[in-house]
Amino acid sequence: MVFTKIFGQIFSSANYFKFFWLVLIYLNIGSLVAQTNFVIDYVPKDTKPSDILYLTGTFNNWKPADVNYKFTRKTDGTYELRNKFFNGSWISYKITKGSWPTVEVKNDGTPLTVRKHSFNNAIEETLILQVAGWSDTFNEQTKPQKVAIVLTEIPRNTPPNSSIYICGNFNGWVPGDQRYKMKQLANGNFQIEVPVYTAPLEYKFTRGNWLTVEGNSYGRPIPNRILGSKEISLNQPIKNRITYWEDQSYGIFNPYTLLLILTALQGFFLIFIINSSRNNNKWANQALSVLIFIISFTLISRVVIYDRVIYTDYPRLSLLTDLVFFLYGPIFLIYIERLLQHSKKSFQAYWPHFIPFIIQIALYITFSFNPTHTFIEQNLFQSLESPPYAFYEVIVLLALVFNIWYWFRIKGKIKMYFRNIEVNYSTDQNIKYLNVIMMVLGVCLVLWTVIVLVDIYSTYSNYPINYTANLLIDTLWAVFSVVVYLLGYFAIKQPEIFRMAVVEVEESTPEENRSQINTGELKELKQALHLKMIQEQVYLNPELSLPELAEKMDTNVHTLSKTINAGYSKNFRDFVNYYRIQDFIERAQDQKYKNQTYLAIALAVGFNSKSSFNRSFKKVTDKSPREYFNNLKTD
Known part of the structure; x- marks a missing residue:
């Protein structure tokens, strides 16, 4: 009851948050249970009537001859698989003739990237498919160069008797392709030869599916391994080592995410503390509470996307972390004006400041209407060359400029206040914490600028630096979380700063400054x-x-x-x-x-x-x- 009352006070003057919650509900649409029919209306001429076609994919752990997903051949030559139900919002799949050597390929014999489909549970869907060619037909015709891949080390916590697979652009990124199950040698190493259809060769190691793919210590994806033309032409074994498996790492609860979770929890507790007692800073603390809530909420959202299962089912949750882009600056400005200038203007009075946020929400909602698998691809394989991500990069750049402008505007107000306070009052006011917070936010803006520059450099150079960019992004969020810790520290050490009224100062007019006193x-x-x-x-x-x-x-x-x-x-x-x-x-x-x-x-x-x-x-x-x-x- 107490929390309800407090949060009611916090958001009573911020009606735009109603829109915020509607967006949250939209982005949290649950997993779908979809009914879908698959119809193949074209197959290669060399397909025999006796050939049995199968659907294989993420829904059956890539079994190439699963009788539960067998097509029925119709008298008109089409193939049909009816009334199949799938849990989840999307699937990856391919068509085979019962084995991986007979999987579908492009009409030139090169691997076909896995098909993907996002479901719509509002209607029963029918997918019309065409098969351009079969791998076994082209095996004799195409003899691509091969390169030996050697795996010299795997994580110690790898489950016993695990099968190690390699997947990449040479097999259309099928994670459990039996053709590319690595063989363990007498010395403990794993080895396999893979064809090179195009350079560069991109690949990753898995234990049979994307949940068991190699990752970093925090359970996050790592960039694709890449072999350029120069390395391939050497005809020497390429040695690799795996440091972590995604499912065997820290996962969603790791030191980094625990920091963000504890920060968010402290933020929610701090909101209660600064609103639970009588104080003379009610209006300022109300804006501060909204600010802390936004920080805490975005930190929790950041943690959620660290889990592959959650991200796969609810990828649009990743957009929630971006809501702080155009909210933080205006609300921090409202807090400063209410604190230092005793402003009692409502949030609605500042509505022009929130126009960029409203535009961002409208664009993100439009962007999120893309099929789920397309949305994930655009997030995971970000490139400035693709229109959706170029649009996202423009938003990031505008948000950076937007926040730098607000930082200098707020810094100017704080500096002016301290200058005038020395002219009017004989003692310090307990608001020096604002300078500390501004310093932390300044560091965040510097990191943000570096991230944008690194991203631009990576896009227009031949040296992918995804790891560096991800490390900088994680560092940025960790530094950003310090703001809540600082507020919590000052709330405990100097609780009076959130209760006592800050004095209001007035600047002298030019006429008063020019007036003189005789000797x-x-x-x-x-x-x-x-x-x-x-x-x-x-x-x-x-x-x-x-x-x-x-x-x-x-x-x-x-x-x-x-x-x-x-x-x-x-x-x-x-x-x-x-x-x-x-x-x-x-x-x-x-x-x-x-x-x-x-x-x-x-x-x-x-x-x-x-x-x-x-x-x-x-x-x-x-x-x-x-x-x-x-x-x-x-x-």
């Missing part, structure tokens, strides 16, 4: 001001502000500010802290305070933090407190 008036004001500081010791008030002191002086803020600037060549904060430091020095040498620490004395003379005191002491004396008093002893 006689300046002298009188300086004398009165000095007496006020010495006799009444108003500097002892840690919350002393320029307006408050002007009221005590029976003058206006701008006249007092001019007096301090012109008469002492200091801003308001440095002027007040000068008197605090003088008082501190006197007390530190007084026997009456000998049992008190420097920090206790500093707080007693009006400082509100150790860092503020040390900074001011160094500014006034050009020494640290310890150095200053050690010098006094030696003198």
Whole structure:
């Protein structure tokens, strides 16, 4: 009930999130149970009436002669396989005559890349297929060059008696093709010869299906292995080693994803913390809660796509991580304006800032209407040369520029606030954490820029650097997650920063800056001001502000500010802290305070933090407190 109330408050002023949730529901369409009919209306002329045709694929672990997927030959010469149900949203498949040596090929005898089909459970589908040729027909005609592939090492956790397969563009990427089951030699190595129909030769190792393909330690796909024309022409065995299997690695729960999961959970908990108590920052914390929710949600989405099974069934979930592209900057800006400028404008008032996000959602929904297998291919085999990915790259580039612009705009607002606060207030505000967060976000933008440059270089060069790009992307998300950890750290160490109201400062107008004080008036004001500081010791008030002191002086803020600037060549904060430091020095040498620490004395003379005191002491004396008093002893 408490959580419902909190999240209701968070999103009550953000109606656009209703649209966000509709998109989420759309992208989470479950696995389909599809009924499909397959009809082959053309086969090669050399196909005998006695030949039996089979459907093989991911649904039967690539068994080439599965009686459950046997075609029936009709009197009109067509072949039919009716009323087959498939679990999942898509399949990969091929047609055989009962064995892998008789699998279908292109009309020139070269391997046919596996067929793919995405299902639509709204209707019963019928797929019309044509077979251009059979592999056994071309075996005698085509004698491609062959290259020996040697596997010298496999992971220690490889299940006993596992069969190792190689697949690639030489067999249409069938992962369980019995023709390419590797033979184990007496020395423990595995070896096989594969044909080279085209260069470069691309391949991967599996244990019979894509769930057991080689991968990295975190269970993520690795780039295809590639042999160029130069390597192939050497006619020497190509040695390889497998470090990890995808299904035998850490999987979805690994050190990297656990970091993201813990960050997201901390983010959700932090939302509860900063909204569960009365505070003067309600409007700012509301925007901050939305910001933390978006970060946490995208981190969880990032984790989900690390599992091959989840990704295969729900590939469109990968788009959820991109929702932060055009949301983070505007919402962070809203938070800063509500925090520093006490703005109470609703989220709707900022609607122009969210136009890029709305356009992105519209484009992504259109993009996600592509068949599931096509969607996955465009994600896994990304290339700037393909229109869909080129469109995605444009979005990434625009998002980078978009966020850099917001970073500088927000940085400017924070910098202006700190500059004006020194003119109006004598103590620091507890919002230095903003500078730390801006620094982390700056690192993220630098990493993002490097990723874009690496991607462009990889696209237009002959040196694939997918591993480097993936490492940089993972690093970017890890650094991005630090924002939530920082907010959590400050929420625990300095919880008051999320409860106390941040002071509002005003900039002086050009007319006020140009106004002058005559010499006689300046002298009188300086004398009165000095007496006020010495006799009444108003500097002892840690919350002393320029307006408050002007009221005590029976003058206006701008006249007092001019007096301090012109008469002492200091801003308001440095002027007040000068008197605090003088008082501190006197007390530190007084026997009456000998049992008190420097920090206790500093707080007693009006400082509100150790860092503020040390900074001011160094500014006034050009020494640290310890150095200053050690010098006094030696003198």
